[in-house]
Each structure stands twice: as structure tokens, then as C-alpha cells.
Amino acid sequence: xxxxxxxxxxxxxxxxxxxxxxxxxxxxxxxxxxxxxxxxxxxxxxxxxxxxxxxxxxxxxxxxxxxxxxxxxxxxxxxxxxxxxxxxxxxxxxxxxxxxxxxxxxxxxxxxxxxxx
Amino acid sequence: xxxxxxxxxxxxxxxxxxxxxxxxxxxxxxxxxxxxxxxxxxxxxxxxxxxxxxxxxxxxxxxxxxxxxxxxxxxxxxxxxxxxxxxxxxxxxxxxxxxxxxxxxxxxxxxxxxxx
Numbered sequence: 001x002x003x004x005x006x007x008x009x010x011x012x013x014x015x016x017x018x019x020x021x022x023x024x025x026x027x028x029x030x031x032x033x034x035x036x037x038x039x040x041x042x043x044x045x046x047x048x049x050x051x052x053x054x055x056x057x058x059x060x061x062x063x064x065x066x067x068x069x070x071x072x073x074x075x076x077x078x079x080x081x082x083x084x085x086x087x088x089x090x091x092x093x094x095x096x097x098x099x100x101x102x103x104x105x106x107x108x109x110x111x112x113x114x115x116x117x
Numbered sequence: 118x119x120x121x122x123x124x125x126x127x128x129x130x131x132x133x134x135x136x137x138x139x140x141x142x143x144x145x146x147x148x149x150x151x152x153x154x155x156x157x158x159x160x161x162x163x164x165x166x167x168x169x170x171x172x173x174x175x176x177x178x179x180x181x182x183x184x185x186x187x188x189x190x191x192x193x194x195x196x197x198x199x200x201x202x203x204x205x206x207x208x209x210x211x212x213x214x215x216x217x218x219x220x221x222x223x224x225x226x227x228x229x230x231x232x233x
Contacts, residue, residue, distance in 0.1 A: 033221075044225065045160070047221045050220070091160075104162045104175065106162070107159035109158060110157075110158070110159050
């Protein structure tokens with residue numbers, strides 16, 4: 001069974017600064033995907049960034065980037081130039097890449113990020 | 118793209134009753150999953166439907182059941198409601214295919230269920 005751990009229940013950052021959210025996971029599989037989702041007060045889970053385990057290059061999406069360390073099973077999210085709209089709960093999630101029958105997303109406990117003006 | 122829509126947004130039921138939650142998947146998506154999210158927690162996987170058949174289930178009792186229809190809309194049914202069933206229920210859809218990358222799931226805004 002897979003587990004995802006987010007050890008930071010809450011984080012805060014000043015507007016325009018950089019913040020890093022931590023995530024570790026445990027799996028015996030070699031092929032999988034990792035995601036960061038953002039959940040604002042509107043409740044909708046929004047995909048922020050995605051990483052394929054077989055790719056060594058870290059994924060980036062505009063102000064969002066990840067530091068993927070496969071051997072250490074670590075997957076942190078860096079948010080640069082933080083904006084007030086980044087305030088939300090952030091979830092790290094894992095999914096096996098084993099075909100269409102492996103559709104279960106396993107989520108961490110979440111990190112509440114507050115961006116202060 | 119129409120996104121994922123869920124109804125109703127809020128619901129209050131009495132312990133022992135039955136409830137049906139509905140989800141309309143994003144156009145073209147062949148897979149729908151349901152998650153239960155307790156307050157302040159990460160979502161927990163209930164089950165997934167792929168092409169109208171259940172092909173994955175989490176640690177939830179049989180009183181949690183579902184359906185996926187040919188138009189890819191979906192229902193989550195919960196029988197004999199318990200107080201602990203109070204949570205946000207999220208529906209997520211995706212386009213999955215063998216040997217293709219998983220581009221992630223599109224989530225709805227959820228149904229907040231309160232059992233009293």
C-alpha cells in the first residue's frame with residue numbers, strides 16, 4: 001500500500017516571496033505519478049503540477065516547480081513570487097501507473113498555506 | 118470542456134436514511150472516482166468506475182455503492198447513514214487508457230453532506 005506524508009500542517013509566506021511545501025511518500029512500485037493539488041475555500045481540488053516518476057527532469061508550471069528525489073521518495077513543491085490567490089490547502093498525491101485499473105489517488109494530509117500581503 | 122459538476126452542493130440527512138449524490142464528468146472522460154474528505158483531512162478513495170464498471174475500491178463498507186452511466190455521469194449512493202458519514206464528497210473524472218500517461222483528475226466542487 002502507498003502512503004503520502006505531508007509534515008507541515010500550516011505554512012505562511014509574505015507576498016512575492018518563495019515558499020516550499022514538503023511531501024514524502026512510500027511505495028514499492030517503480031512507475032507512478034505524483035501530483036500537487038490546491039484546494040481553496042471554494043472546495044474544488046485544482047491540479048497544480050504533475051510529475052512522472054520515470055522522468056528525471058523536475059516539472060515546472062509557471063511559478064510552480066517541484067524537487068523530485070525518487071531515491072529519497074521526496075516530492076516538494078516550490079511556489080515562487082507568492083500571490084494572495086495562492087492561499088489554499090495544498091495536497092500531495094500519488095497514483096500508480098499500472099494501467100486503467102489502478103486509478104486510486106492517495107493523498108497526504110494537506111498543508112494550509114497562507115500568503116500575507 | 119464543461120468541467121465536473123456535482124449536485125447538490127449541500128445536503129442534510131438523518132441517521133439511518135439513504136442519500137444519492139450526483140456527478141457529471143468532464144466531456145470525453147471515461148473514468149470517474151469518488152472521494153470522501155473529512156474536515157481538515159485529505160480525501161479518501163471510495164471507488165472508481167471505468168466504462169461503467171467498478172474497477173477499484175477503497176476501505177469503505179458495501180453500503181457505499183455507485184453507478185456510472187453511458188454518458189459518463191455518475192452516482193454515489195450511501196445507505197443507512199451514520200453520523201461519521203458527514204463529510205465533503207468529491208467526484209473526479211479522468212481519461213485513462215492503457216499505456217498512456219495519467220494527466221491527472223479533474224475534480225468537482227463536492228457535496229457537503231451533514232448527517233444529524
